[in-house]
Amino acid sequence: MEHSNSKVSTNYFSEKIYVKCPKCLQLGIITASLKNKNLAIPLEYKAQYNCTNCQYSLKETNVWFGLYVGKILRTCKSCGSNLHFLTKPTKETKQQLLGTCETCKKENEYEITWKKYLKNHPNDPYFGMDLWLQTAIKSNVLWAYNLEHLDFLKEYVGAKIRDGKNRHKYSLITNLPNWIKSAKNRDLIIKKLSILESDLLKNYSNK
Ligand SMILES: [Zn+2]
Ligand SMILES: [Zn+2]
Structure with a gap:
């Protein structure tokens, strides 16, 4: 080799x-x-x-069969600021997740994009x-x-x-x-x- x-x-x-x-x-x-x-x-x-x-x-x-990691890349439903969240690696792939906006502190439900978790x-x-x-x-x-x-x-x-x-x-x-x-x-x-x-x-x- x-x-x-x-x-x-x-x-x-x-x-x-x-x-x-x-x-x-x-x-x-x-x-x-x-x-x-x-x-x-x-x-x-x-x-x-x-x-x-x-x-x-x-x-x-x-x-x-492995874990997924979810990503929210949207604008805040309350104030329009950019949001960027990653979930913890998980097997549960719910389509919606509550996310809190860092700018206006309001919590809303957002759609998540799930990807295979491939890290070490x-x-x-x-x-x-x-x-x-x-x-x-x-x-x-x-x-x-x-x-x-x-x-x-x-x-x-x-x-x-x-x-x-x-x-x-x-x-x-x-x-x-x-x-x-x-x-x-x-x-x-x-x-x-x-x-x-x-x-x-x-x-x-x-x-
Ligand atoms: Zn077998
Ligand atoms: Zn906001």
Whole structure:
């Protein structure tokens, strides 16, 4: 794999993703082909889903199991000022929401535009299913799309000196939070990632 020549974002690993089947909660596999793996999120792609346990499968990405974020971009119904609200990520997509105008302080109901919530979250970016490879580390969740991604994280965290020969490679990593980069979590993270990996290999070695 040519990490050193390309910018490595999570999206780089998103052509094979292990998820929890939304029907039977066993291991499911998403396979995708992306036009450009080096973008921050998948834009042009084909993706499909197959459960390894039940019959559930998806060929089109018009189903979304994940969270949504709602946006109100309107003018205030009372005073005409511009309004701009974002909701918290949610599964409830009500069509109307009460919004309070910052200018006149009046509360009115507004229509909301809902979008898939794609920010750093232990879901796949195509169907919003829960990732299979995720583990709690203190108050955070560390997750990986597949074993290659997991190995990459392990290697990254385990690299004691991130300069010299390896600096170029690792400086290209994007979207990793600071608690992963922090040396004091190194041993715990590597241990948890190794457990995830061996559990998957032990239980699903034929997948
Ligand atoms: Zn299933
Ligand atoms: Zn107003």
